[in-house]
Amino acid sequence: MAHCHEMKSGDVYQCEQCGLTLKVEKSCSCKPGEQGACTVPLSCCGQEMKKK
Structure with a gap:
């Protein structure tokens, strides 16, 4: 998951x-x-974005 605090x-x-x-x-x-605080994972196209 891509949460902003991470x-x-x-x-x-x-x-x-x-x-x-x-x-x-x-x-x-x-x-x-x-x-x-932010509560929603970073998402695009209806799915969570992945760290490269």
């Missing part, structure tokens, strides 16, 4: 269906369970 600067994620590629420029400061 992503680090320089990581690259890609959609296996369409090929969309995203590179993390800045790490997220969210902590799971905190108010306002």
